[in-house]
Amino acid sequence: MNAPxxxxxxxxxxxxxxxFATGVTVVTASSPDGERAGVTANSFNSVSLDxxxxxxxxxxxxxxxxxxxxxxHFVVHVLAADQIELSNRFARAAADKxxxxxxxxxxxxxxxxxxxxxxxxxxxxxxxxxGDHWILLGLVEAFxxxxxxxxxxHQGMYAAALPRGRPEAAEPLxxxxxxxLLYLLTQAxxxxxxxxxxxxxxxxxxxxxxxxLLVLEQQxxxxxxxxxxxxxxxxxxxELAEAELLRKGLLTRDADGYRLSAAGREQAATLWRVxxxxxxxxxxxxxxxxxxxxKRALRAxxxxx
Ligand SMILES: Cc1cc2nc3c(=O)[nH]c(=O)nc-3n(C[C@H](O)[C@H](O)[C@H](O)COP(=O)(O)O)c2cc1C
Numbered sequence: 628m629n630a631p632x633x634x635x636x637x638x639x640x641x642x643x644x645x646x647f648a649t650g651v652t653v654v655t656a657s658s659p660d661g662e663r664a665g666v667t668a669n670s671f672n673s674v675s676l677d678x679x680x681x682x683x684x685x686x687x688x689x690x691x692x693x694x695x696x697x698x699x700h701f702v703v704h705v706l707a708a709d710q711i712e713l714s715n716r717f718a719r720a721a722a723d724k725x726x727x728x729x730x731x732x733x734x735x736x737x738x739x740x741x742x743x744x745x746x747x748x749x750x751x752x753x754x755x756x757x758g759d760h761w762i763l764l765g766l767v768e769a770f771x772x773x774x775x776x777x778x779x780x781h782q783g784m785y786a787a788a789l790p791r792g793r794p795e796a797a798e799p800l801x802x803x804x805x806x807x808l809l810y811l812l813t814q815a816x817x818x819x820x821x822x823x824x825x826x827x828x829x830x831x832x833x834x835x836x837x838x839x840l841l842v843l844e845q846q847x848x849x850x851x852x853x854x855x856x857x858x859x860x861x862x863x864x865x866e867l868a869e870a871e872l873l874r875k876g877l878l879t880r881d882a883d884g885y886r887l888s889a890a891g892r893e894q895a896a897t898l899w900r901v902x903x904x905x906x907x908x909x910x911x912x913x914x915x916x917x918x919x920x921x922k923r924a925l926r927a928x929x930x931x932x
Pocket of ligand 1: 666667683684686714717
């Protein structure tokens with residue numbers, strides 16, 4: 628690594644903090660007069676088992692403060708891997724984020740969302756001043772443990788958890804485990820991934836920016852809505868990645884949508900080369916027929932889902 632960067636560069640600091648992978652939660656509450664609020668938050672963390680305490684932080688600029696200021700309870704919903712839509716819904720400011728949903732009501736009137744990996748029903752324990760955020764400490768009064776595979780958030784993108792086997796990528800284990808498809812897929816994926824992101828970062832781009840460039844290289848002229856859908860970046864992250872690419876002169880925007888500039892196309896080509904190099908490195912030493920059969924089998928597996 629180079630010399631440490633100064634912390635006053637908020638954009639770079641935010642990007643570096645994004646290396647800390649988290650889950651994604653939606654925290655809900657209700658005011659005494661029944662106004663509901665829900666906020667997507669990845670700042671959730673466990674604090675103490677005795678007493679059972681958790682925390683999360685809420686941006687002081689968030690419109691939801693009006694409700695959380697008055698709420699004596701809140702519910703933390705740990706999102707499952709298939710709840711990206713829910714995460715996006717509660718990450719956007721809207722007049723009624725619950726429109727079309729029919730949530731049950733929990734402690735203090737807090738709306739309860741279904742299908743989550745876990746839910747923590749909390750009484751507000753303490754509200755601390757944390758710079759531009761309020762830190763809300765909750766005393767867990769009850770919880771639901773759904774156990775579904777979680778939705779993760781890493782480098783500004785949604786991600787999925789892969790169960791890790793042995794730390795070193797040596798020979799696959801013998802026996803039933805070494806013959807298990809999930810074990811083989813996850814081990815192979817980890818071997819593939821570990822050096823890939825750093826190579827992308829070395830090309831000067833964060834994950835979200837890289838994804839926008841690659842999508843627009845394939846489909847120029849997308850509008851903001853289509854770009855959000857195709858790039859599958861969380862609200863806020865899309866705007867950040869877009870601003871960074873516009874600032875670097877890699878992207879242009881006009882009435883016909885977004886396009887890559889000449890420099891942007893060159894960057895996208897660099898990213899494809901990084902992807903190609905990664906693939907070549909991973910394929911080196913594999914028999915061409917084995918590889919073709921492996922890709923056929925993977926396509927068939929994907930079709931089954
Ligand atoms: C993955 C992800 C994590 C987020 N984490 C937080 C967080 O921890 N705290 C926060 O205040 N906002 C966080 N946000 C942004 C809020 O969800 C968003 O600003 C808020 O819902 C805006 O709505 P409001 O102004 O109506 O409250 C996050 C957004 C995303 C996509």
